[in-house]
Amino acid sequence: MRVSNSALLQFAAIDLNEANEKRDIEQLLEGNFNRPGRHRSNHFDLPTRSSTGRLPFQLRSPKYYRIWLHFRKSLRDWSRHKRFQPDIMLDLIDLVKRPIDQHYGLPSSNGRYASCAVVGNSGILLKVEYGDLIDSHEIVIRLNNARTEGFQRNVGSKTNISFVNSNILHLCARREGCFCHPYGEKVPIVMYICQAVHLIDYTICNSSHKAPLLITDARFDLLCARIVKYYSAKHFVEEMGKPLDEWASAHDSHLFHYSSGMQAIMLALGICDRISIFGFGKSAQAKHHYHTNQKAELHLHDYEAEYAFYHDLIQRPEVIPFLSDKLKVPSVVIYH
Structure with missing residues (x-):
């Protein structure tokens, strides 16, 4: 089917979940945590050194009121940035690279890292031995706490940045000390x-971490979401031959989301001069993840659309929509 590119751009710019998210944020700021799928009530488990490793507490109780205030401030700051601003890519050095450099004791610089490896978790990595090549990069970015122990020949052992989604931290927060550090x-x-x-x-966890725990700017999240939705809609119409108005129901639009790997690559675009991508892709003969027994893809992601984005990133970055014209797209190579 034929749909104009302008129509695809307009479609990708519509956030069908915006109203629900705003309502969600308002309820959270009021202390209402009873929405289905979230914690029931405003009680949480705070990791402690007790015998159970957890201490139930009520956010508004005097003992934990400071946590409540910090949570509200973090939520307000994050939600205020939920707007489209493609130039956010130019701010990633200040927002991400600079605090990481300070942590590692590196000199302050406005430049990018010379080379970065973004290591995905695909089972195709078990068929290759990229470990030494991955570790040769100045910066190695790994995803969602994927194990390296036992897989060093395939995926290397060096890790400079651990990139995760908040579901991972949510699980870690149930552990004593909010431990979420498979790489140290x-x-x-x-x-x-x-x-x-x-x-x-x-x-809760930020104060216990010995290394920076950085939240991506919501403007950056929104940019990633628009790009992925554009490529997903384009694939849906042009490759699958389906009407654009059926996309939302086909992809459960309220749950549809970019993958962690896609956003990690977007992060690398802003802080690296040369990017090597490993472990992105699939094979009928390979496991979904090299380090787990997961067999199926998550339906909330459109991996085919993201692969199309990666192809354009390498072959013709000028056609990628929504990116700032001021962004110099670095060299990108995918290793299969």
């Missing part, structure tokens, strides 16, 4: 927020 406690974590309620996990 001194490795910085960069995280995007999947649900606004997960900012409570950030609030």
Whole structure:
């Protein structure tokens, strides 16, 4: 089917979940945590050194009121940035690279890292031995706490940035000390927020982390979401031959989301001069993840659309929509 590119751009710019998210944020600011799918009531489990490793507490109780105030501030700051601003890509050096450099004791610089490896979790990595090549990069970015132990020949052992979604931190927050450091406690974590309620996990865990725990700017999240929705709609219409007005129901639009890998690559575009991508792709003979037994893809992602984005990133970055004209797209190579 034929749909104009302008129509695809307009479609991608519509956030069908915007009203629900705003209502969600308002309820959270009022202390209402009873929405289905979230914590029931405004009680949380705060990791402690007790025998159970957890201490139930009420956010508004005098003992934990400071946590409540920090949570509200984090939520307000994050939600205020929920707007489209493509020039946010130019701010990633200040927002992400600079605090990471300070943590590692590196000299302050406005330049990008010379080379970055973004290591995905696809099972195709078990068929290759890229470990030494991955570790040769100045910066290695790994996703969602994927294990390296036992897989060093395939995926390497070096990690400079741990990139996760907030569902990962939410699980870690149930552990004593909010432990979420498979690569060591001194490795910085960069995280995007999947649900606004997960900012409570950030609030609780941030103080216990010995390395930076950075939340991606919501403007950056929105940019990633628009790009992926554009490529998903384009694939849906042009490759699958289906009407654009059926996309929302086919992809459960209220749950549809970019993958962690896609946003990690977008992050690398802003802070790296040369990017190597490993472990992105699939094979009928390979597991979904090299380190787990997961067999199926998550339906909330459109991996085919993201692969089309990666292809354009390498072959013709000028056609990628929504990116700032001021952004110099670095060299990108995918290793299969």
